[in-house]
Amino acid sequence: MWPGPPVIRRQRDQACLPDSTGAADAEFPTELERGADRLPARRSLRRQGGQRSLDMLRWGLIPYWAKDTNVGFANINAKAEGIENKPAFRKAFERRRCLVPVDNFYEWKKTATGKQPYAIALADRGIIALAGLWENWHSPAGEWVRSFAIITTRPNELCAELHNRMPVVLKPQAWPAWLGEQPATERDLKAMLAPSPSEDMVCWPVSQRVGNVKTTIPR
Numbered sequence: 655m656w657p658g659p660p661v662i663r664r665q666r667d668q669a670c671l672p673d674s675t676g677a678a679d680a681e682f683p684t685e686l687e688r689g690a691d692r693l694p695a696r697r698s699l700r701r702q703g704g705q706r707s708l709d710m711l712r713w714g715l716i717p718y719w720a721k722d723t724n725v726g727f728a729n730i731n732a733k734a735e736g737i738e739n740k741p742a743f744r745k746a747f748e749r750r751r752c753l754v755p756v757d758n759f760y761e762w763k764k765t766a767t768g769k770q771p772y773a774i775a776l777a778d779r780g781i782i783a784l785a786g787l788w789e790n791w792h793s794p795a796g797e798w799v800r801s802f803a804i805i806t807t808r809p810n811e812l813c814a815e816l817h818n819r820m821p822v823v824l825k826p827q828a829w830p831a832w833l834g835e836q837p838a839t840e841r842d843l844k845a846m847l848a849p850s851p852s853e854d855m856v857c858w859p860v861s862q863r864v865g866n867v868k869t870t871i872p873r
Contacts, residue, residue, distance in 0.1 A: 709800070710800075711788060711800045711801055711802045712726065712800065712801040713730060713802060714726030714727055714728075714729050714803070715729040715732065715742065715743070715787060715803035716729070716791040716799060716801045717729075717742045717743075717745075717789060717791070718745070718790060718792070720791060722793075723799065725742070726801055729742055729743075729801075729803050730803060730804070731805070731806045732787060732805050732806070733805075733819075734806065734807040734822060734844075734847035735807075737805065738844065743787055745789075746788060746803075747843070748840075749834075750788050750789060750790075751787055751788075751832055752786040752787060752802055753783045753784065753785065753786060753824065753829065753832070754783070754784040754785075754786045754802070754804055754821075755781045755782065755783055755784075756782050756784060757775060757779070757781060757782065758774055758775035758782065759773075759784075759821060760772065760773055760774070760860070760864050761774060761813065761816035761820075761857075762816065763816045763817075769865075770859055771860050771864045772816055772857045772859055772860065773858055773860045773864075774812070774820075774855055774856070774857045775855065775857075776823075776855060777853070777854055777855060777856050782823055783823065783824045783829065784804050784805070784822060784824070785804070785805040785821070785822035785824050785846065786802050786803060786805060787802060787803050787805065788800060788801065788802040789801055789802070804821050804822075805821065805822045805847060806819040806821055807819070807820060807848060807849055808820075808849055809849060810849040810850060810851060810852040810855070811852040812852040812855050812856075812857060813855075813857075816857070820849060822846070822847050822848075823850035823855075831843070831846075832846060
């Protein structure tokens with residue numbers, strides 16, 4: 655649904671996004687390889703003064719109880735509806751929430767001649783913080799694999815023209831509670847998983863190359 659993004663999380667049980675004021679450590683890769691298995695992630699080190707750092711996580715959440723990594727292919731996205739009760743996501747929703755920073759994401763609109771991809775971004779072209787979940791999985795061989803999923807919700811009016819779902823976009827004021835830096839009830843967290851207002855976003859048609867996993871050049 656979207657090209658591979660970075661992920662932001664904490665070292666242990668929760669996740670954080672770089673300071674919205676644009677602190678010096680809030681740096682992101684300028685180009686990400688499409689189809690990449692492991693992707694950059696920024697995390698907060700609670701034991702080191704709460705600083706935030708960038709890690710590599712695998713896209714496609716692998717629950718801690720999974721027998722192998724194959725289940726991750728079905729967990730690229732996590733639907734907001736009922737997320738607190740779904741076996742694959744409920745523990746991560748409770749303790750391991752993260753943010754996925756991207757400059758835009760893509761959706762495809764059906765046309766008379768096929769499907770036209772569109773890029774969707776914030777109107778001010780700022781970094782988008784997508785709501786996500788991350789998990790640790792211990793393989794039979796003893797390897798630890800960290801993975802994540804992007805949370806989706808019903809679309810706003812803009813995205814509804816393109817697709818029946820959209821990623822959850824969190825504004826800076828929601829980050830501390832989402833990331834566990836401030837207390838939040840399950841009800842508070844669920845309330846955050848709503849569509850972003852259409853007036854805050856823009857979209858435009860882009861090249862068909864965004865649908866090709868071999869494409870690695872700027873689009």
